[in-house]
Amino acid sequence: MTAQPNHEPQPLVLETRGLVVGYGGRPVLRDFDFKLRPAEVLCLIGHNGAGKSTLLKTLFGLVQRQDGQIMLDGRALETVEPRRLTAAGVSLVPEGRGIFPGLTVAETMKMGLWSAGVPAAERADRLDWVMSVLPALKQFYERRAGNLSGGQQQMVSIGRALLSRPRCLLMDEPSIGLAPKLFQDLLQPIRQLQKDTGMAILLVEQNVKEALKISDRVVVMKSGAIIREALPEELNDNAKLMELY
Numbered sequence: 001m002t003a004q005p006n007h008e009p010q011p012l013v014l015e016t017r018g019l020v021v022g023y024g025g026r027p028v029l030r031d032f033d034f035k036l037r038p039a040e041v042l043c044l045i046g047h048n049g050a051g052k053s054t055l056l057k058t059l060f061g062l063v064q065r066q067d068g069q070i071m072l073d074g075r076a077l078e079t080v081e082p083r084r085l086t087a088a089g090v091s092l093v094p095e096g097r098g099i100f101p102g103l104t105v106a107e108t109m110k111m112g113l114w115s116a117g118v119p120a121a122e123r124a125d126r127l128d129w130v131m132s133v134l135p136a137l138k139q140f141y142e143r144r145a146g147n148l149s150g151g152q153q154q155m156v157s158i159g160r161a162l163l164s165r166p167r168c169l170l171m172d173e174p175s176i177g178l179a180p181k182l183f184q185d186l187l188q189p190i191r192q193l194q195k196d197t198g199m200a201i202l203l204v205e206q207n208v209k210e211a212l213k214i215s216d217r218v219v220v221m222k223s224g225a226i227i228r229e230a231l232p233e234e235l236n237d238n239a240k241l242m243e244l245y
């Protein structure tokens, strides 16, 4: 008997069903259904205050949901907290970079290896791997993070998020404060890594024009709801984007 091809669709990397999240009793996301597919770069855009960061933080367990399900690889998670998500291959590049200005890049990475739970015997190789993805890190490795440019700090933040070798990367406005050229310098290596490894990326961005260049799918949010799903090429002229804002 010949083996039958497996037609089972791959499970979604992350999914929410009926998600409800808010602050102090005021809901931000209501009955929110969302899907992140394997090996895609999904760009999440929308007005300030639409709830994009809230979604990312909730998916990573930094904000607690009030109701609904969060599914990882098709299975509902009982507890959603950063350590559990990191161990399962999800990593977050937080809004505002989240780096300690007084630490050198080397110290930041050392701490990152520890908090990602990388076994001591694998740490040197893991660092080498991150440096192979972002070689520019070597140029300022011994400098204090607080003395670096915005683009360099963002590279440190992304490098730290890669230390766990994630298969799913959540990025909250990595381009904030960066010129378009810097955006591409920073994110093209991540796009390449994503293509090489099949990693899934959820990218929240205000810099829509640059973000669309490296995205496979776009979701537009407004006031806590998804108002449009599209391919990047469907939104690549300003008029179409303006309709959504």
Ligand SMILES: Nc1ncnc2c1ncn2[C@@H]1O[C@H](COP(=O)(O)OP(=O)(O)OP(=O)(O)O)[C@@H](O)[C@H]1O
Binding pocket: 023, 024, 028, 046, 047, 048, 049, 050, 051, 052, 053, 054, 055
């Ligand atoms: N810690 C918090 N406490 C209270 N309200 C909050 C908190 N964080 C966010 N909010 C509110 O929740 C709503 C959604 O905010 P969120 O940061 O998720 O939006 P966003 O789409 O990421 O916007 P931005 O692009 O401005 O970051 C906003 O009204 C915001 O004021």
